Amino acid sequence: MGFSGLDVAQTPPLPASPGQGGLARARRERPAWGRLGLRGLALLYLGLMVVLPLSAVVTKGFGGGIASLQDAFSQLGARQALILTIEMAALVAVINAVFGTITAYVLTRYRFPGRNAVATVVDIPFAIPTLVTGVMLVALYGPNSPVGGFLARHGVHIIFAKLGILVALLFVTLPLVVRTVQPVMQELDRGEEEAAQVLGARRWRTFRQVMLPHLRAGIVAGSLLAFARALGEFGAVVIVSGNIANKTLTAPVLIAQLISGFKDPRAAAAIGTILFGLAFVLVLIVERLVGHKELREHAS
């Protein structure tokens, strides 16, 4: 073996100017006016339409300081209204968390006649105006209807009672849980479930130990969304509940009463701030849990 001549392979000319790691004529990327313009437009839109109004509420609400908040809180039955609202919302979130998850499970894992119908029906509350929901419930359970009359005779009052509020809120928030949980369920790796089944686990155990950990975030997020939605619900509740102060008067309806005719905008703003504050925190939590995967999977 030997040399058959010094044949120097072609190599690139060594850099003439820049030192190691230097970007001699580093050209700054020309700002893409199109992109900046779009960004500006988007920020302007959201700033004007979302940030501005909400800051008005918070400013007015905290305007008199914490004292005025407490003030508004204690009078005019605001306290009872808030407690009722939060109670109902929490109840609804829990009930729909359970039934919503079951529905999502049934829709994704089972094949049965009428499956598409169920999926469509689940979406109905998303399409129906909330006021119409209230009207429907009155039509169905009101004292004049056969069903309502029947229930009343047996001591079950839905209209003008807390139960009515509950039913209305359940209706309105059902799709929120189902549609938050369903896609997560669909994305689940069937392989894990199958592995569990091969190892002998039955449906419930497979669900509890293999699926649930993955679904937890989605279920919680859906429930929080339902909770937030229920907190602020107006249309469905205003017709059904009868708005009886200290009994079936919810915070949103109270705010509406306070602001119409400018009766007490400050108190309205105070209660509104509390409601908004709660909603804001909930949205933050939901964002962390499930929010916009595209932001979490950090693009390279």
Added chain:
Amino acid sequence: MSEGIVVQGLWKRFGSFDAVKDVGFEAEDGKITALLGPSGSGKSTVLRMIAGLERPDAGRIWVGGEEQTGKSVQERRFGFVFQHYALFRHMTVSRNVAFGLSVRKEPKAAQRSRVNELLELVGLAPFASRYPDQLSGGQRQRVALARALAPQPRLLLLDEPFGALDARVRQELRRWLDDLHRELGVTSLLVTHDQDEALELANEVVVMHQGRVEQIGTADEIYNQPVTPFVAGFVGAANIINGYVSAGRIRVADGAPAGAGHLPEGEKAQAYVRSHDIRLTTSAGDGAVSADVERVTNMGWTSKIHLQLPDGQVLIAQLPNEEVDWIRPGARVYAGLRGAKVFSAADVEDAAADSRPAEVSEAVVVTRTPSREAIPRAP
């Protein structure tokens, strides 16, 4: 100035990561040039900068004598083929192919005839009204090529065009692209990590590693005259064995199997040798290293022979069956390294720590092309 591609001093940084460091090369007009390298070597980034899809932080680009550096993607009018086809999913095959023409507002009749011409060329005329999701991967890539070629670009850029296809389709399309290029003669720049592809298709190969150019040369030069340890190891599978230089040869265990006259005495060195360049004999001589046969695996018409050297290092030889039928596991043989490339170990470490490629002044051991005839049989 050359009529082909000239690239000078390209740099690109993403955040704190330097993807492309001072890359320069020339690609001849009318020929296929390959940018070959492992993933992360920056080759795709270079291609995209030439296309205009990325802006270099520094450096200049000429094509056909005209500077392209400031021009937008649309102005450059180069054909680009993506690894994942990037076909317009809601358009039929013909509308996909026609797109570049319709953007330029060519008259409809001219568009139609050109689309037909190209679909004939790529053999997909019967699929004109199909949608991309009705085609196989290989078909989609052919449509992508037709689409890129329709506006008669003077440069064709291909970004790992066969990377998403399975092996058999890849081979077919490779041959097909070769034929296509012979017929059309468009200057082409092909990015790939598949060295077979680069060696088979390209006139010239630019080997890249960690953002820099390691070597530029013809397929033969790259394969047989690697300038740096990286190129030696990357192009063509190689065994790497460690030793030190003594009396002009590299000493490994009890042998001195390869020449290393270009390196200083006592220097730690590495020899790169291809599996088919290992010669096995029953007796020591000519500097051969002793080795124990661990395993013999039949691979069809060759056999892989796993050898262990006295100092623990491993060599894998792959030779035609008729030459090694005398070898049994457990036997003691002597291995000679024909055509090994020897590099200073310091250079290898430097390359790993990302320094500049080996100095031009370092003499390279040049070898004959391995040939299958005239292999001395063991006496």
Added chain:
Amino acid sequence: MNTTAGRTPRLSAGARRRLVHGGLIAATFGYVGVLVVAPLIGIAVAALKPGLSAWRTVFADPYARHAYLLTGYITVEALLVTTVLGVVVSLVLSRDRFPGRAVVSALVDLPLAVSPVVVGLAAVLLFGLGGWFEPWFAARNIQILFAVPSMVLVTIFISIPFVIREVAPLLQELGTEEEQAARTLGASRLQTFFRITLPNIRWGLLYGIALSTARAIGEVGAVLIVSGTIAGQTETSTLYILRAFDEGQDNSGYVVALTLAMVSIVMLFGIEFFRRRQEKGHSA
């Protein structure tokens, strides 16, 4: 299976499983049926009981006609804004990388959680007497509050999320390769958007628009507060229903409610159709 006389045979594992499956499915049907389907039937009955005469009365009522028109007008206006700007925000959210993206994403979701009453309140605080912007508009004699403009504004607020939540993830999923290919073929940014991007997000966009529309039609809390409910001027269909029940005109209320429900169901079919198309990812 060993059974002794007098002992009922235990269900096989297979039968037990089927029972559980069946039970879950039945529970779902039952829950959804009672919760959603029953009320729908209820309102249909209630609205149709008094017969066609009730319908004729309602449609003869000019206030009702105005209410429908107003709802339509406000919905269309809000839709224009939230669709166009929704696509802009979606593009920015999915493709532009800038600090504070997460904040923007949270802002987009906020209207879903905020009570519409709070939205109305905000409008009053901004445009009402003593509000931040009131002097500017009053000086130019432009009526925002207790007039249609404020109703459009609040409707925009509550419809902001729908288009964005559908289109942004879609854009993210689609990636930019097709757009890059279009640019290498010479298309300008505008051409690329209209010929490549828009067709690719078509179904998701329509889905978002349908959801948006349904939401806008049904808005009541916010518009109640800002409109002043001036019948024949600032009374939408939903406000009409409220007033009808307030004044004891239950029948009219049921009729208008049923028409809204029917429109929503039609929208719903549209929604489902668009959603299926989007999920299928069909090219045609």
